[in-house]
Amino acid sequence: MLNKKCSFLALILPGFLMLMGCANRQAITGGPRDHDPPKLLKATPPNMTRNFKANTIQLDFDEYFKLTNSYTEITMSPAQTKIPEYKTSKKSLIIKLKDTLEKNTTYVINFGKAIADVNESNVMKNFTYVFSTGPHIDSLSMSGRVINTTTGEREKEATVMLFTLKQDSLLFGKKKPTIFTTTDTSGNFSLNNLHDGKYKLYALKEITGGNKIYDNDKELIAFSKNIINLQRDTSNIELKLFKENPEKFKLVEKRFDQDGKLFFSFNKSLDNPSVRITYPPDFDKYKIAEISKTNDTATIYMRNMDFDSLRVTFLDNNKPLDTIAMRKGRKESFIRILTFQYNLSDLKLKPRTPLIATASYPIESFDPALITLKEDSNEVSNFTIVRDTANTRKFTVDYRWKQNANYTLVYNAGAFTDIYAEKNKGTIKHFSLNKPENYSLLTLKVTVPDSGKYYIVQLMDDRNHILRKDVIHKSGPIVYKDYITGKYNISVVYDDNKNGKWDSGNIHLRLQPENIWVDPVVLTLRPNWEQETEVIIPKEPATP
The missing domain is CATH 2.60.40 (Immunoglobulin-like)
Structure with missing residues (x-):
């Protein structure tokens, strides 16, 4: 019996030791990352309290949290002369009201992005605490979406701000709003517990951080053209963000x-x-x-x-x-190296185009005798190099480029002399002609909604860089020859003033930007392909 037990232990012991060894090598993890912001467990007095008489509010959360920028992020509407005091105590936030509350009034405390958990900084967004000193709580709401005018995409993390008519001239652009919210990941917003009345609505996309005040030319702004007379719940409001063209030059x-x-x-x-x-x-x-x-x-x-x-x-x-x-110092010296850039992509020249060389400095003179071009290993003589009459730094090198040939452009030392009397060092540029099959022919069959108006059709690459603009006022084809294979987008400017360019808005003159329609269809150009695509421009939307 003892021998059988020993035999059994001999069989299981190595496996047990192996498991122990694996266990010892396994790293201890802390579990999945926390993505949830703090949650409110209890409010004293309760949220949405009527006939409110307290001067202290306690909010209890499910975890430890930190309070950030409390006096810039947290607002109370209607605003009080004496700002409330905000203190943390373990997992609770204590708010002490310092001012006398008005009778029969609904108050909304908006915490903005002030509350976040300690470990992962998950922000508790758009949290509000609401109470009324009377028997009624204001319950009107306003909702909609914020869109970037130039991209046509919905804008997340934009601040939507609401001002009463009385507040508008006093606060907008000077102080942060008392009524605001932040758009969600789909660009939607909702403002709740509003009193009936007349308002002006804005949206603001700040660069970094921000103070909820439109005070920077680089920020994006949007506004409702009409005064909103809030008598019932209002939805489907669309605000279009734009970068304002400043009135004053700077x-x-x-x-x-x-x-x-x-x-x-x-x-x-x-x-x-x-x-x-x-x-x-x-x-x-x-x-x-x-x-x-x-x-x-x-x-x-x-x-x-x-x-x-x-x-x-x-x-x-x-x-x-x-x-x-x-x-500058009159005898100050400067460091210059005369170099050249070319209209090449990965050392490939687009078919049926000349080679364009752009010098780092304006060129005073050049000697064609010191410039050579080789096709494979053979020097050619029937090429031309011509100075651009509109730009003293540009030169055009033209030749009947051939497929499958390798070219070498040689600038011998002293071939170019810039305006500072500096000469180039000997340089060599290798390149070849790109294959025609890498390019496509695109024809847009454009239909306009109103032949009495003008439209700017813009072809953009996949990074939203505008490659070409065409001003049209009637339906017809637009042809794009020799465009490299890849993805493209089409956008259309409703050129209301017929000046051939997109005009931004002006917040102080209450001018909305010209509308832009972005075609949701992404165009994919394939190699050596002729493509026809129908583009039906929709009727211009009404300005909100």
């Missing part, structure tokens, strides 16, 4: 780069911008100015660097906007 950035060029960025896109050197006298003739395609930046190269102070005037349609001074 320089956002100004600098002297290490290579001596001047760079300026503006707070808005101008109609017809230009720059002028007003000091030193007679120095304007030495400038070479480049304005970006978006008309919101300017770069200036000076042929003559013999100055210690430069005064630059910015104009739009020849009307002066601002003048600033830039300083």
Whole structure:
């Protein structure tokens, strides 16, 4: 019997020790990550209390929490002269009211994003505590959605703000609202426990953090065009966010780069911008100015660097906007390396297009004899290189490019001389012609809802970069030749003022932005493919 027991132990012991060894090596985990914000277990007095007479409110939660930015995130409506005091005690929040409450009035305490759990910072969003000092609690509601005008997508984490007519001129853009909420992941919002009356409604998408005050040109804003006379529950309100084109011109950035060029960025896109050197006298003739395609930046190269102070005037349609001074040491030295960029994608040139070379600095002169082009290993002579008359940094290299050939463009040392008398070092650029089958032909068969109006049809890539614009006012085809295979989107601007561009809104002038329709259909261009797609532009929606 003893031998049988020993034999049994001998069989099971190695397996037992193996399991123990595996158990010892296994890491101890803390379980799944907590994604839930704190939950309210009890409120004293209870939420939605009528005939409220207390001066202290206690909110008990199911876990420990932290209170963040309590005096900016938490608001009480109607607002009180003496701000309530907020204190935490273990898993409870104690609110001490410091002011006398009005009779027969519904009060709403909105906690914004002030309450979050300790470990994972899960925020308890749009939590409100409501009470009334009378027998009635205001119960009207307002709901809708917030949409980004340019993308057509619903905007999450946008602040929707409600002001009474009396508050609007006093608070908007100056102080945070007392009635607000945050849109959910689908861009929807709901404002509850509202009193009947006349209101103005706004939505705000702040850059980072934020104070719930529209005080930055880079923020997105939306507003209801009409005053909302709230007499019953109101739903399906649509607010369209837009970036306002500021009324006043302002320089956002100004600098002297290490290579001596001047760079300026503006707070808005101008109609017809230009720059002028007003000091030193007679120095304007030495400038070479480049304005970006978006008309919101300017770069200036000076042929003559013999100055210690430069005064630059910015104009739009020849009307002066601002003048600033830039300083440098008269004998200050700058570091410049003359380089070139090309219209290549992965070292491939688009078929039926010339090679465009863009120098890092304006070119004073070039010597074609020092520039060679090789097709495979053979040097060719029947190519041309021409300076762009509109841009002193651009050159066009044209040749009858061949498929399956490898090209080498050689700039020998001294082939180019820039305006600072700097010459290029010897450089070599290898490239080849992309295959035609990698490109497609797209034809849009566009139908407009009203031939008396104008529309801007925009072709965009999968990153929402606008590749081409076409202004139309009647139905017909739009043809896109030689577009690389990939995904594209179509958007349409309702060009109400017929100026050929999208016009933003203006919050102070109560102007809504021009409407943009984004076609929900994603266009997929396949290699060597001819595609026809019908685009039916819907009737322009009414402005909310």
